[in-house]
Amino acid sequence: MKYTELDTPSLIINKEIMMNNIKFMQEHANKYGVSLRPHTKTHKMPRLAKIQEECGAKGIAVAKVGEAEVMAQNGINDIFIANEIVGESKIQRIRKLSETINISFGVDSPEQIEVIEKVFEGASKKAQVLVEIEVGEERSGIIEEKDFEILLTCIKDCKNVHFKGIFSHDGHSYAAESIEACKDLYEISVKRTLGFAKIAEELGCKAEVVSIGSTPSLMHDFGIMEGVTEIRPGTYILMDASQGNAIGSYERCAATVLTTVISRPTSERVITDVGAKGITAQTRNRGICATRGLGYIKDYNEVYIHDVYDEHTIIYNKEFRDTVRIGYKVEIIPNHICPVCNLYDKAYLVSNGEVLEELNIECRGQLK
Structure with a gap:
């Protein structure tokens, strides 16, 4: 019809425009030799997540445990929850998911680690965590280096928690006054993220994953600095006004x-x-x-x-x-x-x- x-x-989605957007961002990631992990909170549709993977995405990002559960039920098996997960019940759900898929999630406080260590006792795999770095958005994430060092020490002392890497989100780039200002914010954010990756390595906790990104900065080719392993835009697939x-x-x-x-x-x-x-x-x-x-x-x-x-x-x-x-x-x-x-x-x-x-x-x- x-x-x-x-x-x-x-709600209407134009296939040709969507596919061009998917290919555009995948080619951007390929150009710089990094993984693309689309944030699917934008569309919330496993069907589109599968298309993104078929076009080359490494896996997906989600915002909530419930989203991860639904995506896993629909055949997505590499998921990062790009958010701080707090509460024993939610950590229990992640432990269950970890039995069948590769799942990781965000942390930024020792209090979280204590609960994760307890819930994952006896699990077949360690909890895979990424530390969020606050880069100017004034949202969640580590701000002070001393707090980062305390958190890493806490993780190192655990037997059930594995430090997988770090992630950041330059969401404040949405409010940049110009494209040049957007580039400046992006570069400052990436440099700050890489600075924390260096600190982690110096403490004996080399980050396997250094994940960055937001759609405004990645729609423009500002380059991707060496040391970044993954980009995580979301809105690019559909875009909006x-x-x-x-x-x-x-x-x-x-x-x-x-x-x-x-x-x-x-x-x-x-x-x-x-x-x-x-x-x-x-x-x-x-x-x-x-x-x-x-x-x-x-x-x-x-x-x-x-x-x-x-x-x-x-x-x-x-x-x-x-x-x-x-x-x-x-x-x-x-x-x-x-x-x-x-x-x-x-x-x-x-x-x-x-x-x-x-x-x-x-x-x-x-x-x-």
Whole structure:
């Protein structure tokens, strides 16, 4: 069927654009001789994760244990949980996963290590941990060298925990004021990460994995420094309005939300049948990823979403209002695709206007 015949709202993925994005990032990794481990929290779909692996990805990254469990159930057997995992129940679930797949996860405190050591007592394999390094995003991760040394000492004293490496995320690059500023932030972040890798080696704990990355910095060829072993972008596969702004084009945006015009109550106002529950109310207000409005109407010049209610999109644009009629379907490029995917049970893979496949979003709602 034609994808425009789908009921709305529906999440649409253009196959050709998606595949070009996958190949683009894989070629970038290959160029510098590093592994690509896509962060699948963007799409939450095992089917797409398998395609990424088939195109050369080493494995995948996820954000939560629940996502790792679903991905493993669907045949993915090399998974990194790029997050601090806290709590005995979650560590128990990781221990169970480690019996059948290669799984590693993030740490940044000795308190975590104490619980991991206890839970993995008697396990057939040691817990595989990577220490997160905070590189400027002001989120989680090690900041001070002394704390890093204390954490490594704690890991070295364990018999059930293996130090696999370090990872970082230059998420603050989203707010860089220019491409040059993005490059500077990226290089500072990578140098800081490699500095901690050197400290680890000096302490007798050589990192097998040094994992970096975010989509804005890796969509531009800033190079990859020697010592990095892995890149971990996520959004690149589908892109969105914010990432499109970062590269100066929406041509790489593979995902859209198909929506129907349901009202034209004034000479300028148009209402469609998707709201915050289908596209979110997210914006980015700084830097190269800054967005206008709450989403961009594809194929209509300079038409943005003015506001959203739970189930309504509000657009003010006289030319757009005069063009569309009740029942017309249009596509929205979301500002941030990652939470949008988590709002749908399925997506539709399309090519040349035809629906090729329904994609179940199996990791939807896996927040634990």
